[in-house]
Amino acid sequence: xxxxxxxxxxxxxxxxxxxxxxxxxxxxxxxxxxxxxxxxxxxxxxxxxxxxxxxxxxxxxxxxxxxxxxxxxxxxxxxxxxxxxxxxxxxxxxxxxxxxxxxxxxxxxxxxxxxxxxxxxxxxxxxxxxxxxxxxxxxxxxxxxxxxxxxxxxxxxxxxxxxxxxxxxxxxxxxxxxxxxxxxxxxxxxxxxxxxxxxxxxxxxxxxxxxxxxxxxxxxxxxxxxxxxxxxxxxxxxxxxxxxxxxxxxxxxxxxxxxxxxxxxxxxxxxxxxxxxxxxxxxxxxxxxxxxxxxxxxxxxxxxxxxxxxxxxxxxxxxxxxxxxxxxxxxxxxxxxxxxxxxxxxxxxxxxxxxxxxxxxxxxxxxxxxxxxxxxxxxxxxxxxxxxxxxxxxxxxxxxxxxxxxxxxxxxxxxxxxxxxxxxx
Amino acid sequence: xxxxxxxxxxxxxxxxxxxxxxxxxxxxxxxxxxxxxxxxxxxxxxxxxxxxxxxxxxxxxxxxxxxxxxxxxxxxxxxxxxxxxxxxxxxxxxxxxxxxxxxxxxxxxxxxxxxxxxxxxxxxxxxxxxxxxxxxxxxxxxxxxxxxxxxxxxxxxxxxxxxxxxxxxxxxxxxxxxxxxxxxxxxxxxxxxxxxxxxxxxxxxxxxxxxxxxxxxxxxxxxxxxxxxxxxxxxxxxxxxxxxxxxxxxxxxxxxxxxxxxxxxxxxxxxxxxxxxxxxxxxxxxxxxxxxxxxxxxxxxxxx
Numbered sequence: 001x002x003x004x005x006x007x008x009x010x011x012x013x014x015x016x017x018x019x020x021x022x023x024x025x026x027x028x029x030x031x032x033x034x035x036x037x038x039x040x041x042x043x044x045x046x047x048x049x050x051x052x053x054x055x056x057x058x059x060x061x062x063x064x065x066x067x068x069x070x071x072x073x074x075x076x077x078x079x080x081x082x083x084x085x086x087x088x089x090x091x092x093x094x095x096x097x098x099x100x101x102x103x104x105x106x107x108x109x110x111x112x113x114x115x116x117x118x119x120x121x122x123x124x125x126x127x128x129x130x131x132x133x134x135x136x137x138x139x140x141x142x143x144x145x146x147x148x149x150x151x152x153x154x155x156x157x158x159x160x161x162x163x164x165x166x167x168x169x170x171x172x173x174x175x176x177x178x179x180x181x182x183x184x185x186x187x188x189x190x191x192x193x194x195x196x197x198x199x200x201x202x203x204x205x206x207x208x209x210x211x212x213x214x215x216x217x218x219x220x221x222x223x224x225x226x227x228x229x230x231x232x233x234x235x236x237x238x239x240x241x242x243x244x245x246x247x248x249x250x251x252x253x254x255x256x257x258x259x260x261x262x263x264x265x266x267x268x269x270x271x272x273x274x275x276x277x278x279x280x281x282x283x284x285x286x287x288x289x290x291x292x293x294x295x296x297x298x299x300x301x302x303x304x305x306x307x308x309x310x311x312x313x314x315x316x317x318x319x320x321x322x323x324x325x326x327x328x329x330x331x332x333x334x335x336x337x338x339x340x341x342x343x344x345x346x347x348x349x350x351x352x353x354x355x356x357x358x359x360x361x362x363x364x365x366x367x368x369x370x371x372x373x374x375x376x377x378x379x380x381x382x383x384x385x386x387x388x389x390x391x392x393x394x395x396x397x398x399x400x401x402x403x404x405x406x407x408x409x410x411x412x413x414x415x416x417x418x419x420x421x422x423x424x425x
Numbered sequence: 426x427x428x429x430x431x432x433x434x435x436x437x438x439x440x441x442x443x444x445x446x447x448x449x450x451x452x453x454x455x456x457x458x459x460x461x462x463x464x465x466x467x468x469x470x471x472x473x474x475x476x477x478x479x480x481x482x483x484x485x486x487x488x489x490x491x492x493x494x495x496x497x498x499x500x501x502x503x504x505x506x507x508x509x510x511x512x513x514x515x516x517x518x519x520x521x522x523x524x525x526x527x528x529x530x531x532x533x534x535x536x537x538x539x540x541x542x543x544x545x546x547x548x549x550x551x552x553x554x555x556x557x558x559x560x561x562x563x564x565x566x567x568x569x570x571x572x573x574x575x576x577x578x579x580x581x582x583x584x585x586x587x588x589x590x591x592x593x594x595x596x597x598x599x600x601x602x603x604x605x606x607x608x609x610x611x612x613x614x615x616x617x618x619x620x621x622x623x624x625x626x627x628x629x630x631x632x633x634x635x636x637x638x639x640x641x642x643x644x645x646x647x648x649x650x651x652x653x654x655x656x657x658x659x660x661x662x663x664x665x666x667x668x669x670x671x672x673x674x675x676x677x678x679x680x681x682x683x684x685x686x687x688x689x690x691x692x693x694x695x696x697x698x699x700x701x702x703x704x705x706x707x708x709x710x711x712x713x714x715x716x717x718x719x720x721x722x723x724x725x726x727x728x729x
Contacts, residue, residue, distance in 0.1 A: 071690045078474060100474050100693070183673045235582045236562045238674065372475040376692040387675035390585050413476060 024054055025308045027315050028084040030062040030069075040331045048318045055311045066090050066185060070375070077102040077303065085306040086316055089132055089299045091123050091367075092185070092374045097301070098126035099372035104302040106130045109313050116337045119367050124299055126372070131301055133320045134337035136328060138296030139365050140193050141280045141352065143249060143257040143267075148173065152281035154291075156197060156222060159256075159284045163232035166255030175254040176232030178245040181223075183386040186241055188368065188378050189294035190258055191385055194219040196292025196366055197285040202381070203369050209410065211381065212396075212403035215289070220388055220395040228391065238389055250274055258283065260296060264352035265333035280352045282361060295365035297337070335362065373413050380405040461706065467699035474693035481696075488700035497676060498701065501684040502708075508591075508666075508680060509659040512598045516655060517648070519599065520606030525640075527607065528614045538608070545604045553668035556597040560584070567593075587677040590670050594678060598665060602658075606651050613647025614640070653716040657709050681705050 029045070032038050038059075045057045060083075062069050073087060077097070089097065097103050107130055113121045120134035144152045148166040153159040163176025180186035195201065200215030210216070226233040237245070242259060246266065249257040252273040257263075268275050282291040300319060302312045318324065325336040330350045335358060341347055342359040351358055369377060384402035387393040393401070468488050472481045492498050527538055544552065560567045560583040568580040583589045621639050630638070641648075663682040666672060672679030682705060689698030 067691070074474075074690055074693065096475055096693070099476060101477050183671065183675070235585055238585045239562070239582065373692075376694075379687070379691065383676055386673060390674040392587070392675050392677065413473065 022056060024056040025311050026056045026058055027086065027308060027312050028058045028060055029086045029315065030060045030072075030084045030088055032062075032064055037332050040328060044319060044324050044327070045315075048315055051318070052311075052314060055308075055314065057315060060084055062088075073097070073102075077305070080305050082303070082305045082307045085303055085308060085312040087132075087301045087303055088135070089301055090185075091120070091138075091295060091297050091299060092378070094124045094132045094299060094301065095126045095370050096372040096374060098129070098131040102304050103131040104304050104306065104309055106133065106302070106313075109317075111317075115340065117339055117362050119295055119363070119365055120297065120299075120337050123295070123367055123370055124301075126370075132299035133301075133316060135298045135300045135320055136325070136334035137337045137362055137365075138260045138262075138298075139293040139335065139358075139361050140189055140258060140260060140283065140296070141293065142283050143259060143263065143278055143280050145173075145255055145274065145277055146279050147277045148255050152279070153256075153284045155284050156286040160226070160230050160232055163226070163255055164230065167232075172253055173255060175234050175248060176230075177226065177256040177258070178233065178237055178240065178248045178254045179258040180241055180245060181233075181237040181386075181389060182239050182241055183382050184241065185378060185382070187382055187385055189296060191219065191223065191381075192294045192366055192368065193258070193283045193292045194223055197283055197289045198222070199286070199289035207410075209403045209406045211406065212399045216399050217396045218286075220385065220399060224389050224391075224395060227389065238386070249278075261333050261335055261352050265350075293361055293365045295362075295367045297335075339363075373409055376409050377406050380409065464699045464702050464706075467695055468697075468703050470696050472695040472699075474695060484696070488697050491697060492700050492704065497679075497684060498681070498704075500676060501679050501681040502704075504678060505660055505662070505680045505682075508594070508598075508662055509656055511595055512602070512659050513652065513655045515595070515599045516603045516606045517651060519603045520610055520651070523603065523607035524610035524614055525636075527611055538611075541604045541607060543604075544601045547601070549601065549664045550668055552601050553597060553665045556593045556600075557669050560593040584670055585674050587674060590674060590678050594666060594669050597669065598659070598662070601665075602655065606655065609651050609654075610644065610647055613644045616647075617643045649716065649719060653713060656712055656716070660709050660712065661705065681708075 029041075031041050041059060045059060049055065049057055062072060069088075070090070070093065073093075076083065077100070087097070087103070094103070111130065111133060113130060116134050117137060120137050121130070124130060124132040124134060142152060144162075145166065148168065149162050153162040159177070167173055167176055179190045181190070192202065195211075195216055198215045198219040200210070200213050200219055202209070202211045204210045227235055227237065240248075242263070245254075245257050245259055246263045248254045249259075249263075250267045250272050264280065266272070267278065282293060285291045300316045302309055302316060306312050320337070322336075322338055322341055325338060326341055326344060326346060328334050329336055329341075329347055333350065333352065335351065336342070336347070339359055339362075342355040344355075348355040353361075368374065371377070381402050384393070384398040384405075388395045388398035469483060469485060470481045471479065471484045471487070473479060523541065527534065527541070547555075559565050562568060562580050562582040562584075565583075567583070568577070571577045572580065581589055583593060617640065621643070622635055625635050625639060661682050662680050663686065666678055666680055667683055667686075670678045672683050676684075681701065685698055685701035685705060687698075688694050688701055692698075
């Protein structure tokens with residue numbers, strides 16, 4: 001097997017070897033291949049190679065869909081491929097990849113982690129070791145139409161009321177609120193926000209599963225009733241991801257939308273029907289809960305199989321430097337992971353919300369459980385959430401099944417949520 | 426020539442034959458049996474990529490015991506059998522109609538035969554995306570047509586309800602695979618001696634009688650080949666459902682291959698995922714065995 005693999009590799013490398021002109025070390029970096037973000041990345045890489053003429057950087061196209069990117073990484077890393085050198089990780093993957101031994105510990109590079117938001121750093125620490133640097137941070141937000149509502153709703157009741165009142169069927173505003181309800185990771189983040197809004201949690205501070213609490217049942221019932229009882233959310237949301245909800249809101253068919261910051265810049269463009277007619281607010285909360293935003297975002301890590309870790313670190317450091325982060329915020333609307341940047345007046349102009357407010361929101365953002373078995377826990381939860389929302393099960397039964405499954409997984413694998421600590425919620 | 430010498434030649438021939446076949450056998454061993462053996466070996470171990478510190482201890486049949494008590498496994502098996510039974514039955518009936526139609530002599534027959542193959546030539550992922558779009562709740566043509574005809578009053582959100590989510594899945598598979606079935610059956614039809622029909626016509630047998638007593642019995646070997654191919658293929662269905670429904674709503678359309686894939690590449694549970702894969706293999710093997718025995722009896726000469 002190994003010999004044949006080597007032979008195949010030799011065949012593949014033959015053209016390169018014959019070319020022979022460029023023998024600089026190559027750093028491969030997977031990233032989005034389309035749109036403003038890809039262009040931004042290419043520009044930043046150009047600047048980097050000007051500063052470091054001895055390194056060649058190769059941008060690899062990878063799927064934008066997180067699940068597919070996860071599968072791609074798993075296949076490459078498990079095969080010990082030295083390619084890609086740098087990994088772009090979803091905020092929930094770091095412990096899983098670190099525990100599997102696929103990431104290079106970053107402690108040796110002496111990164112200054114105090115310069116980053118604490119929740120974003122905590123998500124990247126496994127077994128007291130830093131494995132990734134937060135690249136940009138995402139927080140869930142409530143987008144609302146300023147021409148249809150006077151103010152954003154602050155309570156759950158007000159949310160339903162606003163969704164109902166804001167509809168204008170004659171003007172094709174037929175949807176009160178839209179969110180990501182397909183069976184995928186996005187559904188967990190939406191649920192997390194309603195859950196916090198009602199005062200519940202997925203895992204308690206000691207790591208035990210409490211997703212079957214009365215508050216959780218209330219939160220899930222509230223989501224289901226938006227669709228089936230109050231008719232303020234369309235049934236289609238149960239098949240929708242981020243982009244479908246953005247299309248609905250951007251085309252002016254919805255009063256409110258739950259989405260990430262990226263949508264703000266896109267919906268302010270000329271081809272948007274709601275440009276200048278929307279604003280963002282935190283998600284509402286019920287008595288006993290508090291406005292909750294799910295923490296998302298991207299991290300950069302170095303593959304343990306990288307053959308040029310020092311060069312990879314140079315690129316990683318460059319991409320997460322203040323200058324590049326600020327540019328990313330301006331071009332793609334993605335929030336920097338360095339709190340200091342929020343004092344920059346340039347940032348204030350480009351963000352969806354006042355920078356000071358954004359900083360507060362990120363500091364309080366709710367992280368998803370930090371554990372190597374997160375993907376499995378999330379899958380168990382996604383399935384049961386979806387079953388309850390499509391009407392295959394009652395919320396209480398679905399959450400009980402989910403909690404049992406999660407407890408069993410935690411027990412079987414013996415992995416608890418090790419990184420949870422006070423103040424992280 | 427003495428008998429001994431002839432035996433000597435035969436033995437030499439046999440040795441030569443063995444030597445000639447050896448490379449092919451080696452390749453089969455390497456690409457078919459080796460991965461299979463590896464999967465079985467994995468399925469007897471606890472192998473979890475997320476926790477390398479646990480090593481890969483031998484756990485005997487623990488993964489299989491877990492599987493037997495896993496409701497999601499049994500549900501996935503149920504979905505797979507349901508999908509297989511419905512699609513193979515539909516494809517066989519529709520394919521037979523198509524084959525009978527194409528078997529008649531008419532102008533442009535060659536063109537029709539080629540055109541019929543178009544759905545089969547489209548990659549499954551592409552056709553799955555196509556069907557996903559056709560059944561989109563808002564922009565899909567399925568809702569538009571049903572609303573126009575007046576069969577429904579509200580657009581159906583197809584992928585949210587269990588019963589309606591199966592509709593595009595089954596239609597897409599039938600649309601794609603019926604041409605393949607039709608062509609196989611057409612080949613079978615063309616092997617039937619036309620003298621049989623002439624004789625039947627002379628005896629005054631009508632078309633229905635001819636179909637039941639000549640065409641179908643004569644076509645039996647071809648039908649069995651179609652059945653075995655299609656059943657095995659349908660049982661391993663993956664890409665179509667992965668793209669169309671992702672196994673949802675909930676896990677209501679999740680086939681066993683998709684579950685195994687999730688366990689392996691999503692949850693990184695290689696031991697358990699391998700056990701699921703072995704279950705898929707054993708079931709398809711069993712189905713193949715059942716069919717081949719059926720087929721074998723016929724080839725033995727009991728068929729008319």
